[in-house]
Amino acid sequence: MTFATTLPYFCGMYLLKHQNQEVHLTFLLGQTVSLIKQKLVSRFRENNIDLTMEQYVILHFINNKEKLTQQDIANHFLRDKSIILRQVNSLIEQQYVARATDKTDKRKKNLMLTEKGKEMMRVTLGFSKELSSELLEGVTEEELSHLKTVISKIQLNTGFTKCISKF
Numbered sequence: 001m002t003f004a005t006t007l008p009y010f011c012g013m014y015l016l017k018h019q020n021q022e023v024h025l026t027f028l029l030g031q032t033v034s035l036i037k038q039k040l041v042s043r044f045r046e047n048n049i050d051l052t053m054e055q056y057v058i059l060h061f062i063n064n065k066e067k068l069t070q071q072d073i074a075n076h077f078l079r080d081k082s083i084i085l086r087q088v089n090s091l092i093e094q095q096y097v098a099r100a101t102d103k104t105d106k107r108k109k110n111l112m113l114t115e116k117g118k119e120m121m122r123v124t125l126g127f128s129k130e131l132s133s134e135l136l137e138g139v140t141e142e143e144l145s146h147l148k149t150v151i152s153k154i155q156l157n158t159g160f161t162k163c164i165s166k167f
Helices: 002-021 025-046 053-064 070-077 080-093 115-135 141-157
Strands: 096-101 109-113
Touching: 025 053, 025 115, 053 070, 053 096, 053 109, 053 115, 070 080, 070 109, 080 096, 109 115
Parallel strands: none
Antiparallel strands: 096 109
16 A cells, blocks of 8 residues: 555544544644645646745745845754755756855855746746635635634744744
8 A cells, every 4th residue: 555545544534533532733734734735846847847845935035035145044944054055056056046245244145036036936926826726715715814813823832933924
């Protein structure tokens, strides 16, 4: 039995347990994030976009910040700097990101999107918005508002307030 064939079985077991026992939030959120990541990366592949989810998230973060260093990214995502270095180097090789020396501190290297990177963000954000619409099909504005409120509270309760993005 493979993971793909057992997944519905485990999902079904979880739903039955959910009705009779406490909700295991970490499992539920982790599974949801994993499924959404799979769906978005599949959409990228269908459209010949060679980006991992991690690279997409880094591109998105660079797109929304000015004067950003690799250390800033590592700190925000609570990741080891060497992991971020590999991802950024890959994005530079793909010509989506460039490093530039900071004008006030010559030791710092700021990251910025290239024109190719900006175009990739435009395209991938379109896929992301499209997928979000599909995933929210049948969800009312009120339900979405409650979801955002609950997610915000959960994020705050983690204690990692520097890592929280506003939505």
